[in-house]
Structure formats: C-alpha cells, structure tokens
Amino acid sequence: MFFTLLISGLVIGSIYGLIALGYSMIYKSSGLLSFMQGDIMTLGAFLGITFYSYAGLPFPVALLLVVLISIALGFAIEKGVIRPLLNKNTMAIYIVLATIAVSYIVQNGSMLVWGTITLNFPSIFGISTIKVGNISFQPEALMCIVVGFFCMFLLQIFMNKTRIGTSMRAASMDAMAAESCGIDVSLSTGLSWGLSAGLAAIAGMLIGPIYGVYTTLGATIGRKGFSSAVIGGYGNMYGAIVGGILLGLVETFGTSYVSSTYRNLIAYVLLLIFLLLKPTGIFNEKAIRS
C-alpha cells in the first residue's frame, strides 16, 4: 500500500514538476506568467497518441516528434503573440489574458480534432504490470518518474553548461547588457517559451498511458503546476521539481489517509499558504518581489 502510493505520488509529482519547470523557465527568461502549459500538455498527449498509436511510429520517435512540434509551437506563440504585445508596451494583464486565449484555442482545437471522449494510450512496453515482491506497478509509471528526473537533469546541464543555455540565462538577467554582448535576446526568450512547451508535451506523453487522454487533462494539472512552482520558489529550476514531487506526495498520501473529497483542495491551499507565509518558496528564490 505504502509503495503503491509512493509510486503514484512520484508519478503525478514529476508531472507537476515538469509543468512547473516550464513556468519557471518562462518567468526567468521574460518575467511573465503563462497559462497555457497545461493545455499544451494535453496537445502533446493527443499528438503522442496520433504518432504512436495511429501512425505506428516507435515510442522514442513519436516522443521526439511531439517534443519538436511543441517547441516549434511554443516558439511561434512567443514570436507571434507575446513579442508583439511586449513591443506595444501593453499592460502585463493582456499577456496573461493572451496566454489564456491561446489555451482556449489549444484545448478546444484539440477537442475538435480528437473528440470529447477519453482516448486510451496503448501500452508502451507490452507488459501491463511489473511485480517486485508483492508490489506491482505499471512500467509506464516507472518510465514517467525516470524520464521526468532525466529531463530535469538534462535541462540543468543545458542551462548551465551549454552556450545557448548560458546566453538564455544572461538574457533573462539583463536583456540590454546581454544584447550588447552579442546575444540574440529575442531568440533566447523564444527558445525558453519553446522549451517550456516541449517540457509540457513530454509531461503529456508520460501521463497519457497512465491517466488516459482527454481534452481537460491538462487544465487542472496546469493550474496545480503553479502551486508546485510557488512551493519550490517561483523561477527556481530545482524548486520546481522539489515542489512538484512534494505536492504529488502530499496529495496522494493526504487523499488516501485523510479524505479523498478534498483532494483538489490541497494544491490550492498549499499555494496560498506558501504565497502568504513564504513567497520565496523552499529554495528561497528571490524572484518574487513584494
């Protein structure tokens, strides 16, 4: 019982973590909030089904394709919607609302294409359960946790060790100074929106086989992802993951040991508690200025 709960807590936790990672990247690179991560996650899951199940591509190829498409989509949204608004110097609320509009379009567009019923993401490994002692779990659950952690690790290396990652961090610290050092700031903010979309799509591909795929799959997870980002410290990469895992575990254990009626309440209550008492989160990220 305990291990089953632990695994399902880690699964949903790493999903929250991936979504929160996207929020943190966007906040770090442009100081903005994006409300479309959740719905891009849904889109990723639907595209995954299409490539993997309908087109019969091998899973890694499908995953790569979905991620590339999502990165392109995120990049295009930044260039086509966010950048023009920023250039016009509009109030930040318009950008928030624009991302909400995009999320409506993505969510309802995918409903139009894939329908309203829950689609079954076929098993990836061909076996339905792994048994270790008397604990059994889906192999996809294990993959979700492993790939989730791997992505976080990879992103950390990308941001700290590569040239593009370094220029992205520079662009977020001081756009003008970065520009004068020859960094293409516009490219790097676009990239960070693209990468966040890519992360969301990976999350969708990972959760799809476990939860099934439906149009509102990402909406709730997207809103709870904010909670993980705030718990860890908004804008902090490690914080996003730790916050996500923590939220996933608290939610899963709380649901089974205390009450399942208020499962969805936990994330929002934690969000409020952290915002009010410790807005800098566990990792004491100074991004939130009061």
Add this chain to the structure above:
Amino acid sequence: MDKTKKMNPLMLAVIAACIGLPFVFMGAPFILLILCYIEIYIIAVSGLDIVFGYCGQISLGHAAFYAIGAYGSVLLHKYYNVPVFFSMLIGAAIGAVIGAIVAYTCSNLVFHFLSLATQAVGEIVYILISHSPGNITGNFVGMYTDSVSIFGFKLDNQFKFYWFGLVCVLIFLALKQALINSRTGRAFMAIRENVKAADGMGIDVRMYKVKAFAMSAFYTAFAGALVTHMTKYASPDSFLYKQSVMFLTMLLFGGTGSLWGPIVGSISVLVINESLRDLQNLQMLVFGVLMLIVIIAIPGGIYGTAKEYYDNLKAKKSAGKTDAGTAVSEKKGV
C-alpha cells in the same frame, strides 16, 4: 459645454434603448433573458473594474465572489427563511467581507502572484460549493430557489426582472461614480499609478486595497445573487474558473477604468458569445480566437480605443486650427 451637447443624442439613444428594448422583445423570452444577463454582467464587471481598472489589482478569482453571493443568498433563504431581497444583500455583504480578508492577507503580493492567489481562492470556493460539507449546497446537482420578491411583488418573469435589474444597475453605477470621484477613488488611482509614490504621500496602501477588494466583491457577489434568483437555480457550473476569465475578458473588451467600458464590454462579449452558441463545439474555439485578435489589435478595449480616437480627432482639429492661425499670422508678419 460642447461635449455635453454632443453626448446628448447618444445618451438619449441609450435611455431609449434601455426603456424600449424590453417592450420590443416582450414576446421573445430568450432575448429578454439576454438583456437581463447584460444587466447582471454590467454590475459584476463594474465591480471588477473598481479593483482592476481603478486600483490596478488583478483578480483571476472573481467567480469566487460571484459564487459566494449566489450561494450565500440561496442558503440564507433556504435554511433561515430570510426574504429573498435581504438575503441577496447579506450574501453580497458576505462576499465583501471575504474579499476584504483576501485583500488583507494578499496585500503584499504583486501582480503575477496576486493573480495566482486569487485564482487559488476561486478554485477553493468552487471545490467547497461542489463538495459541500453535509451536501448543504446540493453539490453538482445544484439547488432550486425562489425568484426575487419586493414587498410581496414577485419578479417571476424576465420582463419584470429586467426593470428591477435596471434599477440595480443605475444604483450600482451611480455608487461607483461617487466612489471614484471621492478621496477613496483618488487613492485607488494613486495606488494603480505608483504604489511607492502613493505610500510616500501618506496613503494607507493596504487599507485602500482592502476597500477596493471589498467594494468590488460586493458588486460581483450581488450580481451572483441576482443571477441565481433570476434563473431560480444555482449550480457549481456557473462558477468555474472560466467565469473569472469571462469577467476579465468583458472588462478588457470594453476598456478599463471608465464608466462605459464595463457596459460596452458586457454587451459586446455577451452578444458575441450568444451568437456563437449555434456553433456548439466551435464556440469556445472561436471565442478564444476573437479574444486573441482583440487583445492584439485593440489593447485599449472597444470603448477605450474609440474614446482615444475621438480625443485624438478633437486634438487634431484644434491643433489644425491653431496651426492655421499661426501660419496666417506668420505670413502677416512677413
């Protein structure tokens, strides 16, 4: 002087429409219903305008206050037999108190994080009304309630309700204008423009934020009470997160920080939304696309942009006159 003269025909047309439309559509209950909804949204969105348009504080959770007003009134009426009109006022007052509590605790949060906090408040209220302890709200099934009655006169159809709604709109809009033109309203705007400068001038920022949120919540909660007693039914579906987005969309469509912005916004968005209803599955998709187009093309909102255009035109005209004048005088000088 000139301006009031020019506004007069437009004002007359608005007054004529307010009085004439319900008679014209007396036989069309659906259109009457939409007119009533417009009134309700005008009150709710004007409330949001106080906190966002004037005080500059974002809320992505106004559906929470909408729900508190609605359920507050319905529950008071059901369990304590409070007459409907008074239960609405008490429901709105409860909304205001909760708005004040939210604002007091969140007063240190800036823009983006205030939007996350208010969004969380909206979700929490939604979860509480859909999973109420002891099933007092009827949860997802919802609950039926009575129509508004004033001194025993029941407003049991849309035509009667319309006039009650109209009176409410006028009172709330007049109150809003009085508030905005008062010391409090000026403090709100000072906070919107620059919090630090406002604080430096001796404005108690926290107290005014609390006031703005409380007023705003009162408006929206009252609108929520109105809508449930008009439809005589309350269910959690009307108080989802997308309702908060709807309020904000209406406000931004119309234009923030004005008397007419929320009115223009409520009417246009509601009419657009209703006319898209035939598209069924496409409705929200088209709505999203329209939203995006308006945000990118006219970020000042319809009323805001029209006003700016009109003002520019006037400025150009007067500038043209003086230009011509100076040119002539220069020629004479030569």
